[in-house]
Amino acid sequence: MLRFLVLGVLAFLGAVTLLAATIGGWGWWLVVAVLALLLLVAVHDLVQTKHAILRNYPVLGHLRFLLEDIRPELQQYFIERNFDGRPYDRNTRTAIYARAKGEREEHPFGTERDLYAVGYEYLVHSTRPVDPLPEPPRVRVGGPACRQPYDVALLNVSAMSFGALSANAIEALNRGAAAGGFAHDTGEGAISRHHRHGGDLIWELGSGYFGARTPDGDLDERLFAEKAADPQVKMVSLKLSQGAKPGLGGVLPGVKVTPEIAETRGVAVGVTVVSPPYHRAFGTPRELVRLLARLRELAGGKPVGFKLCVGSRVDVLAICKAMVEEDSTPDFVIVDGAEGGTGAAPQEYADHVGMPLTEGLMTVHDALVGVGLRDRVRIGASGKVATGVDVVKRLVQGADFTLAGRAMMMATGCIQAQTCHTNTCPVGVATQDPKRMRALHVPDKTVRVTRYQRETVAQAVQVIASMGLRSFEELRPHMLRRRIDHQTIRSYAELFEHLAPGQLLRDPPPAWENDWRLADPDRFRP
Numbered sequence: 001m002l003r004f005l006v007l008g009v010l011a012f013l014g015a016v017t018l019l020a021a022t023i024g025g026w027g028w029w030l031v032v033a034v035l036a037l038l039l040l041v042a043v044h045d046l047v048q049t050k051h052a053i054l055r056n057y058p059v060l061g062h063l064r065f066l067l068e069d070i071r072p073e074l075q076q077y078f079i080e081r082n083f084d085g086r087p088y089d090r091n092t093r094t095a096i097y098a099r100a101k102g103e104r105e106e107h108p109f110g111t112e113r114d115l116y117a118v119g120y121e122y123l124v125h126s127t128r129p130v131d132p133l134p135e136p137p138r139v140r141v142g143g144p145a146c147r148q149p150y151d152v153a154l155l156n157v158s159a160m161s162f163g164a165l166s167a168n169a170i171e172a173l174n175r176g177a178a179a180g181g182f183a184h185d186t187g188e189g190a191i192s193r194h195h196r197h198g199g200d201l202i203w204e205l206g207s208g209y210f211g212a213r214t215p216d217g218d219l220d221e222r223l224f225a226e227k228a229a230d231p232q233v234k235m236v237s238l239k240l241s242q243g244a245k246p247g248l249g250g251v252l253p254g255v256k257v258t259p260e261i262a263e264t265r266g267v268a269v270g271v272t273v274v275s276p277p278y279h280r281a282f283g284t285p286r287e288l289v290r291l292l293a294r295l296r297e298l299a300g301g302k303p304v305g306f307k308l309c310v311g312s313r314v315d316v317l318a319i320c321k322a323m324v325e326e327d328s329t330p331d332f333v334i335v336d337g338a339e340g341g342t343g344a345a346p347q348e349y350a351d352h353v354g355m356p357l358t359e360g361l362m363t364v365h366d367a368l369v370g371v372g373l374r375d376r377v378r379i380g381a382s383g384k385v386a387t388g389v390d391v392v393k394r395l396v397q398g399a400d401f402t403l404a405g406r407a408m409m410m411a412t413g414c415i416q417a418q419t420c421h422t423n424t425c426p427v428g429v430a431t432q433d434p435k436r437m438r439a440l441h442v443p444d445k446t447v448r449v450t451r452y453q454r455e456t457v458a459q460a461v462q463v464i465a466s467m468g469l470r471s472f473e474e475l476r477p478h479m480l481r482r483r484i485d486h487q488t489i490r491s492y493a494e495l496f497e498h499l500a501p502g503q504l505l506r507d508p509p510p511a512w513e514n515d516w517r518l519a520d521p522d523r524f525r526p
Helices: 002-023 027-047 052-056 062-079 090-101 167-180 221-228 259-265 285-298 313-326 347-352 357-370 388-396 406-411 442-466 510-518
Strands: 121-123 139-141 150-152 155-157 183-185 200-205 233-239 250-252 273-275 304-308 332-336 378-382 401-404 480-483 489-491
Touching: 027 052, 090 406, 090 442, 121 388, 139 378, 150 233, 155 167, 155 442, 167 183, 167 200, 167 406, 167 442, 183 233, 200 221, 221 233, 221 285, 233 285, 233 332, 285 304, 285 313, 304 378, 313 357, 313 510, 332 357, 357 378, 388 401, 388 442, 401 406, 406 442
Parallel strands: 155 183, 155 401, 183 200, 200 233, 233 304, 304 332, 332 378, 378 401
Antiparallel strands: 121 480, 139 150, 250 273, 480 489
């Protein structure tokens, strides 16, 4: 390795000497200055104790850190193939950008995916397709106790807070929702002035109760009722957990609590704010069900529900048991998959905690069917929903409507730089830096958000027409299929055990019997 170091230094010195000779005159002073600077760097590298590589390879060791810094860009732009990038591959990102810009998005020369790979999924088309629906349908959200039901679109903006996203991004999303007639989930950061551009709001309340909290951090019912009465608020969602970091609270450092964020969230300027991993307003499944009923009453009968990333099927069943015993149901449940996550999270949580959306969604759907309450509760699916096929697949798996977070960010210009947590977003989407934020031109991005949502839903409508269906209600589990091995393909009707309405109350099947027995409406089990 020493010979490479010597050769590198000699090559560099030769290049500098050649440059000095070419320039002439003061060029030799340039050589002296460069060498003096390199000598200072080398001395610093040799005496510092933080990086072993610099002590062994002074000066040249910095190349490692340079390459490490630009590795994501090299990977995304020069190395990754169209179909294997993460979290979103190049083909998916290209489709989102094309729809947002109103460009053609056809893909030439056939698929690049391996259709024989284990896990590959496809929808079953019909030999005799039908004409697409003239208008995309909407889904009525509102159970028996709801006095102000809301007709939600098939695809909506998922929960992303002001603070996580810039003011310009929030404004573009809300204006886009207003123009396109779909809903905008506020995220747990409360309703800011940037949400006030006419778009229908799903007001999300997290464990910090931002926007409706007492000075001690408890839920303030008076404030909640006052803000829930706003005509722009169409639904209220109580966040139990989120896909990227289920079971983990949050800390907003005091230095980030600006006057505007403090006013929005109802906290003190410059004071660190903690969102605990649990809710103070309830401690058991029964208390949760009662709280949801109370919030619906305080909200004037508007739809109220909760969002969660599923962990234990026992807990889901415990909540369902509480619904049955209390004869009270939420109006909706939003299931967030572990693959979701617009916010930053510890790598261990992002990779290893929480149930993926497919299993989580089907768990909630089947549990509600099994206790005979599915017709009273609508289900939303959130987690890597980006294309029309994603919408259709989630509806096959049990959802009634869907929400997209990162795809909507891409519609506003996100390039998947994955620097959301650093305040250095290069396109002004996930930053509070005014200089970076100004790059996001709200009028242009508003149109893109509206167009992306419209074209994606239109593609979903086209897909079900190709399946020979005249409505999304006709979707069934046997219409989605997965390759199990190189010789076997199974439909979702065969892969999963689906419950009959009320079956858990009458005679739980063996696969559900133990979890149903353990489910306790007065206790969340660890």
